[in-house]
Amino acid sequence: MRLVTRAAAAALRLPAARTGRVTVTRDIPVRVRDGVTLRADHYAPDLPGAHCVLIRTPYGRGGPIRLLGRLIAERGFHVVIQSCRGTYGSGGEFAPLVHERDDGLDTLDWLRRQRWWTGAFGMFGASYQGFVQWALAAEAGDELRAMVAVVTASGTRDSTYAGESFALDTVLTWAELLQAQTVPWLARQWELKRGQPRLVRALAHLPLAEADRVATGVTVPFFQEWLRHHTPDADYWRTRVFGERITEVRAPVAMVSGWQDIFLPAQLDDYARLRAAGARPRLVVGPWTHGSPGLLLASLREGLDWLDTRLAGRPAPQRAPVRV
Known part of the structure; x- marks a missing residue:
């Protein structure tokens, strides 16, 4: 794995590694306040006094994110990658945005020990x-020294109803992606090779309340809820968006987005609100969509630079607050 990370770092032209010795401990149990056990992997560099980078994700801890963990750890940080509730070995049921604040705070308490x-x-x-970063950020206090928020926003509701119409492609495609994580790898690859015909049929299906079952074979609770709770003042969203406290976030924030990204309007709003509150976030926007290779490369370079300067306190060239 060390050779793979070295080759990846060279190909991506990333900053030089500070150590090649990283110890990985997998499936660490983290018990949260309601008794649920979340699972995490820890990448520990052979360096004294290294600060921690936390990544909480519903997309698993293998594949590309395993490489990301090593790349960050080799640059002098402890890295904890945790599976969100109800995903990839973590207990409980995954309900988007519902538990991320409390689970994030309990994970921070575990880190402190x-x-x-x-x-x-x-x-x-x-x-x-x-999203899980914003759920935690306002209450993390001065211990949180840096955030790297890529194609994301503090408030998800407006992107779910872009222009006040239901963002069917965004929501249904994401629901299908999450459900696909529960099927065998070969079956998933076959579905992708066929061009995802079930998802294509679902996007054209009426009534919309049946589209999730057409795409995934099951009823997806959050898809049904998001169809119902569509008004801007719906109580449903009050505990599922985190923008109301964005001005309380003291950590410096680096934002990376794309001109064609689904969350760009909301992310630009986050940037403007932070600036109005006196913060100095960094914003990088390029010719990318949500999953563009160029976006991933930019987020790695910008993110590692931001962690180096804001979290580790290492010197770096002065950069403009906005780059497009």
Whole structure:
């Protein structure tokens, strides 16, 4: 794996590694307040006094994110990658946005009890991995020293109803992706090779209340709820969006987005609100969609640079607050 990370770092032209020795401990149990056990992997660099980077995700802890964990750890950070509730070995049921605040705070409390904890941490992640950052950020206080929020926003409701119409492609495609994580790998690859015919049929299906079953074979609770609770003032969304407290976030935030990204309007609003509150976030926007390779490369370079300067306090060239 060390050779793979070295090759990846060279190909991506990332900053030089500070260590090649990383110890990985997998499936660490983290018990949260309601008794549910979440599972996490810990990437520990062979360096004293290294701060921590937390990544909470519903997309698993293998594949590309395993490589990401090593890349960040080799640059001098402890990395904890945790599966969100109800995903990839973590207990409980996955209900988007419902438990992320409490589970995030309980995970932070667990971090504080680790012998390698230094009293400071950062967060990194794209899309839903960014939602969980905003869920925790306002209450993390001064211990949170840096955030890297990629194609994400503090408030998900407006992107779900872009222009006040239901974002069917965004929501149904995501529901299908989450359900696909529960099927065997070969079956998933065959579905992708066929062009996802079930999803294509579902996107054209009426009534919309049946589209989730057409796409996935099961009723998806959050899809049904998001169809019902569509009004801007619906109580349903009050505990599922985190934008009301964005001005309380003290950590410096780096934002990376794309001109064609689904969350760009909401992310630009987050940037404007932070600036109005006196913060100095960094914003990078390029010619990318939600999953563009160029976006992933930019987020790695910008993210590692931000963690180096804001979390580790290492010197770096002065950069403009906005790059497009």
